[in-house]
Amino acid sequence: MLALLAVLLMAVPAIGQQAIFTSEGLASPQINEDNSVTFRIYAPKAVKVEVCGDFLVSDEGGWGSAGLTEDGHGVWSWTSAPLASELYSYAFVVDGLRMLDPSNVFLMRDVRSLMNIFIVPGERGALYSVNDVSHGTVSKVWYESESLGMSRRMTVYTPAGYEDSGSRRYPVLYLLHGMGGDEDAWMTLGRATQILDNLIAAGKAVPMIVVMPNGNAALPSAPGEGPDGLYQPITRPPKSMEGSYEASFLEIVRFVDSHYRTVRKAEDRAVAGLSMGGFHSFHISKQYPDTFGYVGLFSAAVRQLEDGTGVYADFDRKIARQFADGVELYYIAIGKDDFLYDENVRLRSYLDSHGYPYEYHESDGGHIWRNWRIYLTDFLQKIF
Amino acid sequence: MLALLAVLLMAVPAIGQQAIFTSEGLASPQINEDNSVTFRIYAPKAVKVEVCGDFLVSDEGGWGSAGLTEDGHGVWSWTSAPLASELYSYAFVVDGLRMLDPSNVFLMRDVRSLMNIFIVPGERGALYSVNDVSHGTVSKVWYESESLGMSRRMTVYTPAGYEDSGSRRYPVLYLLHGMGGDEDAWMTLGRATQILDNLIAAGKAVPMIVVMPNGNAALPSAPGEGPDGLYQPITRPPKSMEGSYEASFLEIVRFVDSHYRTVRKAEDRAVAGLSMGGFHSFHISKQYPDTFGYVGLFSAAVRQLEDGTGVYADFDRKIARQFADGVELYYIAIGKDDFLYDENVRLRSYLDSHGYPYEYHESDGGHIWRNWRIYLTDFLQKIF
Numbered sequence: 001m002l003a004l005l006a007v008l009l010m011a012v013p014a015i016g017q018q019a020i021f022t023s024e025g026l027a028s029p030q031i032n033e034d035n036s037v038t039f040r041i042y043a044p045k046a047v048k049v050e051v052c053g054d055f056l057v058s059d060e061g062g063w064g065s066a067g068l069t070e071d072g073h074g075v076w077s078w079t080s081a082p083l084a085s086e087l088y089s090y091a092f093v094v095d096g097l098r099m100l101d102p103s104n105v106f107l108m109r110d111v112r113s114l115m116n117i118f119i120v121p122g123e124r125g126a127l128y129s130v131n132d133v134s135h136g137t138v139s140k141v142w143y144e145s146e147s148l149g150m151s152r153r154m155t156v157y158t159p160a161g162y163e164d165s166g167s168r169r170y171p172v173l174y175l176l177h178g179m180g181g182d183e184d185a186w187m188t189l190g191r192a193t194q195i196l197d198n199l200i201a202a203g204k205a206v207p208m209i210v211v212m213p214n215g216n217a218a219l220p221s222a223p224g225e226g227p228d229g230l231y232q233p234i235t236r237p238p239k240s241m242e243g244s245y246e247a248s249f250l251e252i253v254r255f256v257d258s259h260y261r262t263v264r265k266a267e268d269r270a271v272a273g274l275s276m277g278g279f280h281s282f283h284i285s286k287q288y289p290d291t292f293g294y295v296g297l298f299s300a301a302v303r304q305l306e307d308g309t310g311v312y313a314d315f316d317r318k319i320a321r322q323f324a325d326g327v328e329l330y331y332i333a334i335g336k337d338d339f340l341y342d343e344n345v346r347l348r349s350y351l352d353s354h355g356y357p358y359e360y361h362e363s364d365g366g367h368i369w370r371n372w373r374i375y376l377t378d379f380l381q382k383i384f
Numbered sequence: 385m386l387a388l389l390a391v392l393l394m395a396v397p398a399i400g401q402q403a404i405f406t407s408e409g410l411a412s413p414q415i416n417e418d419n420s421v422t423f424r425i426y427a428p429k430a431v432k433v434e435v436c437g438d439f440l441v442s443d444e445g446g447w448g449s450a451g452l453t454e455d456g457h458g459v460w461s462w463t464s465a466p467l468a469s470e471l472y473s474y475a476f477v478v479d480g481l482r483m484l485d486p487s488n489v490f491l492m493r494d495v496r497s498l499m500n501i502f503i504v505p506g507e508r509g510a511l512y513s514v515n516d517v518s519h520g521t522v523s524k525v526w527y528e529s530e531s532l533g534m535s536r537r538m539t540v541y542t543p544a545g546y547e548d549s550g551s552r553r554y555p556v557l558y559l560l561h562g563m564g565g566d567e568d569a570w571m572t573l574g575r576a577t578q579i580l581d582n583l584i585a586a587g588k589a590v591p592m593i594v595v596m597p598n599g600n601a602a603l604p605s606a607p608g609e610g611p612d613g614l615y616q617p618i619t620r621p622p623k624s625m626e627g628s629y630e631a632s633f634l635e636i637v638r639f640v641d642s643h644y645r646t647v648r649k650a651e652d653r654a655v656a657g658l659s660m661g662g663f664h665s666f667h668i669s670k671q672y673p674d675t676f677g678y679v680g681l682f683s684a685a686v687r688q689l690e691d692g693t694g695v696y697a698d699f700d701r702k703i704a705r706q707f708a709d710g711v712e713l714y715y716i717a718i719g720k721d722d723f724l725y726d727e728n729v730r731l732r733s734y735l736d737s738h739g740y741p742y743e744y745h746e747s748d749g750g751h752i753w754r755n756w757r758i759y760l761t762d763f764l765q766k767i768f
Contacts, residue, residue, distance in 0.1 A: 027616075043480075043481050044480070045431075045479040045480055045481075046479070046481070047429075094478075094481060095429040095430070095479075096427075096428065096429055097427050097429075097430070097478060097483070097486075098486060099481070099483040099484070099486075100483070100484060100498070102481075102482060102483075103616065104614075104616075105493055105496055105498060105607065105608075105616070105617060106607075106608050106614045107498075109489055112489055114484070114489060114491075117614070118614060119613075119614060129611075129613065130605075130608075130609060130610055130611050130613075131611050132535075132611045134526075134535070135526040135535065135537075137523050137524065137525045137526070138523065138524045139521050139522065139523040139524075140521065140522045140523075141521050142518075142519040142521070142544075151516075151518070151519065153519075160526075163643050221514075223489065223490075224489075224490050224514075225514060226514055227513075227514050227515050227516045229503075229513065229514075230488075230490045230501070230502060230503060232411075232487065232488075232489070233489060259547050
């Protein structure tokens with residue numbers, strides 16, 4: 001049996017001789033007892049090795065970098081200061097070439113950037129981790145969009161116990177991504193599966209269905225997951241913020257209401273999104289005022305407060321009707337350094353001047369997933 | 385609006401200054417009209433750049449490599465010979481350091497190796513691609529294993545139309561991974577979603593439910609997807625081939641039969657797997673002889689033909705009963721160069737000497753995913 005096991009090791013794809021010069025066997029990243037983190041890479045021919053990541057801040061506010069030092073045997077390393085509990089992202093830069101950590105298979109994609117990740121333990125790290133709690137089901141589901149003329153992919157989370165709860169009906173959150181994102185983004189970059197599982201298990205959020213559609217009206221799915229093949233993702237797909245998606249949104253609601261055991265009432269429906277998804281949530285909730293009782297705008301783009309065409313027509317009248325119908329919660333959250341901060345100041349002035357009630361949360365930082373995970377965590381505890 | 389769109393571009397995480405020295409903007413890999421493929425990477429400080437991949441064969445039969453040439457401006461490139469239609473894997477090696485292609489976000493993980501992928505068009509490429517056909521639903525589902533003492537994750541494929549087909553019941557294929565694999569492997573490395581969608585849409589396979597559990601009895605899930613956290617995957621997890629998993633397997637069947645609209649008869653159940661998963665299929669189908677009408681052994685490890693303990697006890701009697709009960713299809717496939725070839729010769733001798741019927745397929749090549757995708761494609765057209 002041992003001989004068989006030994007030989008099965010060979011089932012790992014054999015790669016070229018060069019590939020033995022990787023960092024296999026090195027621990028990287030290594031979370032130390034004081035929550036500092038050590039990064040290592042074997043690069044004997046390198047002249048300069050750096051690590052860049054979101055736990056390092058550059059002068060411009062983006063990812064900073066730190067230089068690794070070589071041990072005389074080709075192993076470069078660097079240890080951070082103790083870090084707060086969080087999910088972090090990073091990559092190496094070897095002689096100017098950005099690359100992933102060969103010792104770490106865990107990564108996320110943001111548009112066309114791949115980044116390694118790690119979790120520093122503690123309260124927030126636990127919230128973003130898979131814990132020994134009951135888990136919901138995550139499905140990739142296709143629906144037909146007549147108005148957009150294609151089959152389109154969405155992610156659907158059903159909470160633990162859904163399959164065994166007979167005829168019980170659940171509230172639904174529609175959770176929308178930002179520009180350059182897709183139906184996978186909230187589950188990967190946003191850790192929504194883990195946040196939902198953990199909050200529901202702790203009794204801090206009610207069991208709910210969460211629907212994450214694709215908000216790029218010209219695209220069927222995330223890159224590589226549709227009939228448009230394996231293409232280089234683009235940051236700004238066409239037809240992202242011109243009304244087609246918002247106008248098609250009830251197709252998604254009808255699909256969900258006819259395929260899942262939902263409560264089909266506004267007080268059991270929420271729509272929330274980040275950045276472009278906040279823009280979508282803003283206009284969708286106003287366009288269909290008796291549909292969504294809860295609205296979440298996370299670092300939202302809040303343009304089109306003047307009359308436009310289609311879903312952007314009749315702004316004042318539509319938002320007046322939305323609030324006249326009663327909104328259980330109109331939730332706005334943004335970071336102090338967000339480039340969309342002024343947009344949100346303007347929105348709040350408008351709401352204030354009309355006496356429309358809302359809840360406002362201002363955080364540190366800018367237009368980043370760390371903030372969106374925090375806003376989601378807060379919002380989930382306030383709906384339904 | 386354009387100003388907003390421009391500024392939304394900044395939502396992509398800003399990375400260190402170093403990161404501007406990447407290959408963004410380069411087309412790589414570029415599939416040319418004659419199905420040759422050009423690889424490019426911007427690496428101005430590199431001395432030697434190679435591409436290694438499964439379309440290049442080394443003297444040892446593993447991945448070979450080819451050297452790129454530099455254009456005087458830091459861009460290295462190399463063009464392959466025209467390639468047969470297939471899904472291929474590759475990586476770059478820059479001055480001895482293995483790295484992914486910065487221009488290609490599409491990749492697969494095999495144990496702890498990350499590899500870029502591309503598809504060369506044609507018949508097989510189309511089979512492995514997402515096409516404009518009806519798509520099944522792919523779900524990540526957790527079940528409770530009493531015998532293994534933990535919640536465990538599985539992947540479940542339900543065919544297009546399942547949700548809208550009322551009380552219609554479907555046959556079920558249990559599809560098992562190899563050592564070092566997990567419940568994600570058949571869907572990522574094996575392209576099972578695409579193969580199923582395409583064969584079912586073409587009427588070449590019947591609509592079926594496909595269940596892909598995790599075959600490592602000591603583990604709850606794929607690395608990073610369970611409460612064991614973000615750890616470095618290992619090739620040989622404990623309790624992989626010592627009987628625990630096979631002995632627990634009816635828990636999975638019961639879960640599936642009670643949560644999906646299945647036909648609960650042997651003639652509508654199949655079990656198939658690759659390598660270790662073939663070993664599991666071999667023993668599971670014999671242990672529960674009235675449960676599976678179809679058995680697929682793809683490059684299977686076929687040890688334990690002598691009496692052992694537990695599920696490995698009473699070999700002759702159990703397999704005699706399995707074939708006495710009637711097996712619709714006992715399917716064996718292996719490559720000429722597979723390191724488990726002799727095991728399969730021995731199994732066939734045993735089956736021949738006892739007059740147990742089976743179907744045998746011998747392909748070129750060895751213990752590789754390319755072969756397992758082909759075996760799956762063939763097997764799917766012969767069951768139910």
